[in-house]
Amino acid sequence: MKNSIQETGAETANRTVLVEVTEGVMTLTLNRPERKNALDLAMRRELADAIHTIRADRSIRAVLLKGAGGAFCSGGDLGSMKIDSAEAGRNRLDDLHEWLQVLLTLDRPVVAAVDGVAYGAGFSLALAADYIVASRRARFCMPFIRVGLLPDSASLYTLPRAVGMQRAKDILFSAREIQADEARLIGIAAEVVDADAIDRRASEVAQALAGASPAMIGLTKRALNTSFENDLHSMLERESAGQGIAFMTDYHREAVKRFSEKAAPLFNWPAAVRD
Numbered sequence: 001m002k003n004s005i006q007e008t009g010a011e012t013a014n015r016t017v018l019v020e021v022t023e024g025v026m027t028l029t030l031n032r033p034e035r036k037n038a039l040d041l042a043m044r045r046e047l048a049d050a051i052h053t054i055r056a057d058r059s060i061r062a063v064l065l066k067g068a069g070g071a072f073c074s075g076g077d078l079g080s081m082k083i084d085s086a087e088a089g090r091n092r093l094d095d096l097h098e099w100l101q102v103l104l105t106l107d108r109p110v111v112a113a114v115d116g117v118a119y120g121a122g123f124s125l126a127l128a129a130d131y132i133v134a135s136r137r138a139r140f141c142m143p144f145i146r147v148g149l150l151p152d153s154a155s156l157y158t159l160p161r162a163v164g165m166q167r168a169k170d171i172l173f174s175a176r177e178i179q180a181d182e183a184r185l186i187g188i189a190a191e192v193v194d195a196d197a198i199d200r201r202a203s204e205v206a207q208a209l210a211g212a213s214p215a216m217i218g219l220t221k222r223a224l225n226t227s228f229e230n231d232l233h234s235m236l237e238r239e240s241a242g243q244g245i246a247f248m249t250d251y252h253r254e255a256v257k258r259f260s261e262k263a264a265p266l267f268n269w270p271a272a273v274r275d
Contacts, residue, residue, distance in 0.1 A: 016043035021060065024210040025060075026060045030067040032068075036073070037071050038074045039122070047099060051102050054106065064113065075121045075123075075143070100124075101154070104128050104158070107217065108214075110128065110131075113198050115195055118139065127162060128158060131190050132191075133193060134193075135195040138183065141175065142171050146175050159172070162187050164187075211266065213251040219242040254266060
């Protein structure tokens with residue numbers, strides 16, 4: 001069942017983020033193709049509104065992030081960055097961090113379909129996803145050092161967790177471009193597919209994850225997000241407590257019932273696109 005909650009007509013044309021819900025998956029499409037979907041203030045506000053809607057709406061079981069026009073996101077729109085004081089710069093980032101933290105801690109799976117450029121804050125936005133499907137023409141880059149700025153949009157948190165500390169320093173200090181195959185090799189992208197297959201594949205993954213146990217996804221994400229800061233004992237305690245909750249869910253009972261009856265499982269991972 002498809003349910004679009006975006007505006008229509010002229011209002012749609014003026015939106016910087018297109019929002020559509022299909023079978024429990026909310027797709028957020030960055031919609032400034034003429035600027036390679038650079039993040040300006042309007043796009044940030046619309047992303048914030050959409051992400052807060054997701055958090056409040058339990059009928060949304062997964063999120064898909066993508067960009068229009070053959071690009072994911074070229075980063076912050078430098079033309080809209082008129083910062084005249086340290087306080088203004090901090091406030092601007094604090095506003096962004098408020099909704100980005102909601103996305104990072106969301107108890108639903110988030111999939112990013114990265115086609116073309118994912119630069120700066122666009123790279124960071126992709127890293128906020130749980131699963132990245134990249135096209136073969138995807139290009140990742142953290143160019144902050146070129147303009148004397150600190151890596152932002154949570155990349156100081158997410159990038160080392162994705163690739164390790166030494167590789168994170170390499171990526172941030174060199175500002176070099178990372179092609180799709182290397183992105184998969186070092187742990188940024190989970191899959192690489194042809195550009196004409198990326199929308200289908202990312203949608204398949206999002207739909208599959210939307211069919212997973214909500215309790216399992218939420219509890220697992222919350223545990224993994226704190227695993228680097230906790231010791232073994234703390235993580236074992238989280239496993240025990242979380243598993244106790246999971247055992248009591250209707251999803252678990254139905255999954256076990258189907259397994260016993262050799263019926264179709266509740267969860268199926270879609271077959272990977274072959275290289």
